[in-house]
Amino acid sequence: MPIAAAALALAANAAFADGPYRNPDNKNPRDVGEGTYPIPYKMPTVAEITDSLMRVRDYLDQATPTRVISSKTGQPIANLEKPVADAVVSPAKGDFSFTSYEMGVVHAGLIKARQITGDARFTAMTERHFDFIGRMRPYFKAQQAQFGLEKANSFSRLLAPASLDDSGSMCAAMIRARFAKIGPDLSPVITTCSDWVANKQVRLQDGTLARNRPAAWSLWADDMYMGIPALAETGHLTGERKYFDDAVNNVLNFTKYLYNDKLGIYTHGWNANNPDAPRFYWARANGWAVLSMSDLLDVLPKDHPGYPLVLAQLRKTLKGIAELQSGAGLWHQMLDRSDSYLETSASAIYVYVFAHAINEGWISPTTYGSIAQAGWQGLTTRINARGQVEGTCVGTTFASDQAYYYARPTSADALHGYGPTLLAGAEMIRLLTNPHVKVQYKLRTYHYMPADQLPNYGEHQ
DSSP, rough: OOOOOOOOOOOSSOSSSSSSEOOTTTTTOOOTSSSSEESSOOOHHHHHHHHHHHHHHHHHHHHHOOEETTTTTBBBBBOSSSSOOOOEEOOSSTOOTTTTTHHHHHHHHHHHHHHHEEEEEEEGGHHHHHHHHHHHHHHHHHHHHHOOTTTTTTHHHHOOOOOOHHHHHHHHHHHHHHHHHOOOOOOOHHHHHHHIIIIISOTTTTOOOOBBBSSSSSEETTTHHHHHHHHHHHHHHOOOOHHHHHHHHHHHHHHHHETTTTEEOSEEEEEETSSSSOOOBBBHHHHHHHHHHHHHHHHHTSSTTTHHHHHHHHHHEEEEEETOOOTSSSESTTTTTTTTTHHHHHHHHHHHHHHHHHHHTTTTTHHHHHHHHHHHHHTTTTBBBTTTSSEEOOOOOOOSSSHHHHOOOOOOOOGGGGHHHHHHHHHHHHHHTTTTTTEETTTTTEEEOOOGGGGOOOOGG
């Protein structure tokens, strides 16, 4: 896609030592670039971002072995000619499962990082995982047929999905890998997973993707991401407009049920049996919402009647999210509650979508460039020396009280933060290397291409 004009506005020369971060030229009180900040308030370099991304990639690679082991002994199974009942993939449980929806986001991030940097090391893990899926799918399909271990079978999500979590994110990632010519042809898995999203997931009467567990007839903002990108990529792959229509319809319907127009953000969930229940604005749910719209716009034909509607909704939501950014560059676990903790995964998603929307010409760089930049600098404080992404909220259900969300623990073992961080860093590199921008740091001014070549930012120009 064409790269749009982009601009960033952050003070140069801020010290990069452990905080607080102070501009050494702090002399003029009218200079908005001066002051003391809780984050390294400076322009990052491509090398710095790349180093962070490679550390994350290296950690993920060593943390996700693709080997078949005995769940009883933990030892590798040498003979893979005949399936055995206790055969599982290591790691067999937890967020780092190689078939989880979080891993689909990881692969999306790795593919994006390779596309932007040209470094094939980023997708070596994707190739390894997807090659393993292609080779071992017959083995675990035979295991499932012989022993009927739906829950214990490591491939159960890909053989017989039972939810959007099982199918949507990995489906979208596999289609993107196919377009990028990364890994083997996984058409049988893509067909199985896309069929679940398009035809088998429970829906409201108006076609909105819904859940009947743990609560009947509930909508989760999370499911915008678990379903909409898969529908969009299936339309991209097949050329069939019905998938694009379905994806657009779901954006508009989820917005109708969940979006708070006054706050400019989405509530986490809605239940048909109690539609007037109190609303809670969980950050990661809003991340999934804006990421789903961004992913849809990437492949939605521009002549589709839903294109301007989705774009307008993304712009409105990004404005609402931008207004809630903390002084540390990150966003709070509960977006509208500044006494809740600063959470990593949602912040990373927002950084990606802000930067991507600028690069695509969907929003004004003057308005949003520094928001993306400050967000990335906040994220750098959450990537440790090992490449672990810290401060990520663990898996979270649609709850009915604030106390639950406030008390959700954070962990570097929560895979939810890794894919978004890869996406954010890759898109920030794209923004920094955008050929159509020149930033004069000290004066915080912007120099664009000729006016007649500028993208149309609409009301945000």
